[in-house]
Amino acid sequence: MTNTSNTQKYRSIALLFIFFFSGFAALIYQVIWQRWLVFYTGISSVSISLIVSAFMAGLGLGYLAGGQIADNAKKNQPILFFVLAELGIGTFALISKSIIYDWLYQGNILYGGSTFQTYLTLFLILLFPTFLMGLSLPLLSKAFEQKNAENQAHYISLLYFTNTLGAAAGTFITTFILIRVIGFENAVRLGASFNFLCAITAGIIYYFQTTSPQKAEVEVQKNSSEGVFSWNRNFSYWILQYTASGFMAICFEIIWFRMIETMMKSIALTFSIILTIYLAMMAIGTYVGVRLAKKIKTNRLKLFLNSQYLLYLYSAGSILLLHTVISEKSIFAYLFEYFQSYETSFAAKIAISTMFVIPFFLMAVPTFIMGFSFTISQTIIQDKFDEVGRKVGWLQFVNIVGSTIGAWFVTLIGFNHLGTALTIKLISLIGLVYVLAIHRNQFYSVFVRLMMGLVLIMTIILIPDNEKFWMNFSGMSDAKRFIVKEDETALSFIKTLSDESYVYINGLGQSMFPFHKDITHFTLGAVPSLIHPSPVDIGIVGLGSACTLYNAGGRPETQTLDCFEVIVNQPDAVREYVKRSKDSSALRIMNDKRVKLILQDGRYYLHQNPKLYDILEADALRPKSSYSGNLYSIEYFKLLKSRLKKGGMAITWGATGRIRNGFAEVFPFIYEIDGFMIIGSDQPIEFDETKILERLNNSFTKNHFSQAQIDAHEKLARVLKTKKILQNGKLMITKAHNSDMWPKDEFDYGKLWENILPKDE
Known part of the structure; x- marks a missing residue:
């Protein structure tokens, strides 16, 4: 009996050990599948809630079914079912990129449905792996019968402990190491290898458990779990x-x-x-x-x-x-x-x-x-x-x-x-x-x-x-100097400090008022629209203070200004600022009939809609901000190119070498302005400074900038002198770029530790 008891103890410990790696793999998938599904749903708190809810729904059904299966299974069969579940999860993981990213997103499958249809799609996509994940805990809870009910409860708790600890390790290591070192797709493959390792190890345990004489003798006994469940x-x-x-x-x-x-x-x-x-x-x-x-x-x-x-x-x-x-x-x-x-x-x-x-x-x-x-x-x-x-x-x-x-x-x-x-x-x-x-x-x-x-x-x-x-x-x-708007998408703040007011999203500064003091967003908005010979249709990802939008609207040729903003309450925060400050320039652009505020993820909208633009740009986004990789990947730059008219211009912030390299692989003609703004096009861009500056003499343009007290001539003349040609007609091919499968800049925190730790460490 002692040998049998010790054998069961060691096998129980082995199951606890492999359940750690099962939890580790599950969180690799949750972190990465959520990133992939966002391409299909768009980035918003609602879409992420849909994804998480679909994930949890599958888990819940798995828990429920797992309990029934475990209690009605014969001796040792719960371990066998666990083996099959791990094999199923690992197999799905290996093909998950093809299903979630290639088929669902790139294949334009099932777009344009209601929120319910989107949720149903997510639920059905995730049902198979999450259902199998949910099976695991009830199955292993019944893998071995302990000496008494208290020991059984402790065994279940230890299973929960190891799985949860594995999930914690999976979350941390995936974000801080795996994504950074090997990217999304390889991280998922690693998770699949953990599932297969768990299946093999559990299979060995099942083999020895069923072939031992003691267990074979018990095998023929009737399973008493077929009785009625005591729901009291x-x-x-x-x-x-x-x-x-x-x-x-x-x-x-x-x-x-x-x-x-x-x-x-x-x-x-x-x-x-x-x-x-x-x-x-x-x-x-x-x-x-x-x-x-x-x-x-x-x-x-x-x-x-x-x-x-x-x-x-x-x-x-x-x-x-x-x-x-x-x-x-x-x-x-x-x-x-x-x-x-x-x-x-x-x-x-x-x-x-x-x-x-x-x-x-x-x-x-x-x-x-x-x-x-x-x-x-x-x-x-x-x-x-x-x-x-x-x-x-x-x-x-x-x-x-x-x-x-x-x-x-x-x-x-x-x-x-x-x-x-x-x-x-x-x-x-x-x-x-x-x-x-x-x-x-x-x-x-x-x-x-x-x-x-x-x-x-x-x-x-x-x-x-x-x-x-x-x-x-x-x-x-001071409440008089503070505006807060909150909804499911984010927190929007506007803080008035001294003579300037600043726009913040989730605590991070984005832009400022008044417009005439914001040279960065003048450059982003005004320079491309003044360089382009006839910017009829302009699209801008991000509203902020509306400074980029305002400066982009200075040409009489411009008929549409599409502004994509995923933070739904951001326009309300700007309007509240206008109400308090009486800022006429901000009020003017918010009421401009050419402006269409599209409260959606910009990339999601561009992927769905075939409209072509003369100018497309993302308002400057920090490369290490959450989900920034979606707007700095080579796939995104290709999307921009596909939505430009002939001779159209794409604008990005060239914050890193990888961003510049990705841009250079997509656009044959690339120019740098003011050391930070990168302009790309499929055609050479004419930089005739005299002609560009003359456009400021148009009455509409002159009035537009003067109403915001912007000295456009002085600013533009200075900025144009900073122009550099980065690429002139020949595509550069390099591996040092960001991609949807490997957003390296977003997760590159090498300097973080140098800044936090003392130099002697």
């Missing part, structure tokens, strides 16, 4: 708890992301940092729960309810405390000043605070409690081996249902209608349910129970309203 009132309470837990967890995850992204100033690494901390601390909490549960045999329900109360209290209290201390100028002045600033900084003090200290402070304790609570709840719930699979399956399924509801609640109701602050308050009120549960079970004295409720209520009340909430996290003290 107690289990119904746990169904509600797991649903609420999923709702709360995703709500706070989305809110933390919005807060931390704004404080970091919207860089590509934000999501991975948040998700890594979230998953890692949940895994640690699960493991600590296993160790602690072995020592605590009584009052587990009391421990569980206390932990849930603490989760809500800490989540609300930490946000309140952070908001309060940020305004403490003597200690945290550097953070307050950074939140007010225009650019992202990787200085050691700033980077460590915004990328590590603040995310850990907000997230570590609540996510630790989430994992800890999973273990404690499993020790209470799991009492029959025959029902292990179905209980795990049902509970994980309703947890996913709660997560899906929470994602849509925060995205569509919270951010759109309530604001972040009120959304936090409403979610935190769920904590009172656990106070009532503590009261019902008569844990503690009446006084203590009342104090628990009052402390939570007071914490919630003290969280300020939405404008004051975001003022502090924007480094602003």
